[in-house]
Amino acid sequence: MTTVRNWALAGALAVSLTGCGGRAGYAPVSGVVTLNGKPYRNGVVMFLPAATKDNPTPGRGSTGYTDENGRFTLKSVDGDVGAAIGKHHVRIATRYSKELNGYEVWDADSNKAVTAGVDPIPPEWNSKTTKEFDVPRGGTDKANFDIVTVRTLKRP
Numbered sequence: 001m002t003t004v005r006n007w008a009l010a011g012a013l014a015v016s017l018t019g020c021g022g023r024a025g026y027a028p029v030s031g032v033v034t035l036n037g038k039p040y041r042n043g044v045v046m047f048l049p050a051a052t053k054d055n056p057t058p059g060r061g062s063t064g065y066t067d068e069n070g071r072f073t074l075k076s077v078d079g080d081v082g083a084a085i086g087k088h089h090v091r092i093a094t095r096y097s098k099e100l101n102g103y104e105v106w107d108a109d110s111n112k113a114v115t116a117g118v119d120p121i122p123p124e125w126n127s128k129t130t131k132e133f134d135v136p137r138g139g140t141d142k143a144n145f146d147i148v149t150v151r152t153l154k155r156p
Helices: 002-018
Strands: 030-035 043-049 062-065 071-073 086-094 102-107 112-116 132-135 145-147
Antiparallel strands (some): 030 071, 062 071
């Protein structure tokens, strides 16, 4: 009876240490977000692990917030620094401010956050994302995303 109890306790301990998605499989991730060539401030970067047949529960998502230089560092909801190793769907949005009652867009001219009714990040980077990023086992500081919303016309 004691042996069964010890094995059950050891199993419970192993599950709590690794978590549902294998938290031991996290690696540090950071990078820079630019919008039309300029560092994007007040952005929210989300990495959502992609499930596969071999790994149906790849871990929890991770989030980071961009600073004045567009730089972010990811953390999981459990506080792990980084993101689960493997493929992720990437979503980038602008912080929503209850105080401003809109998206918190940085205005370089006035050097302060102003409100915008529509997120300047296009849907293909956010709600309809098609963007992916593969987190390597050793992590990376080069998870850089260049978002372009202004198209320039090429003259013949």
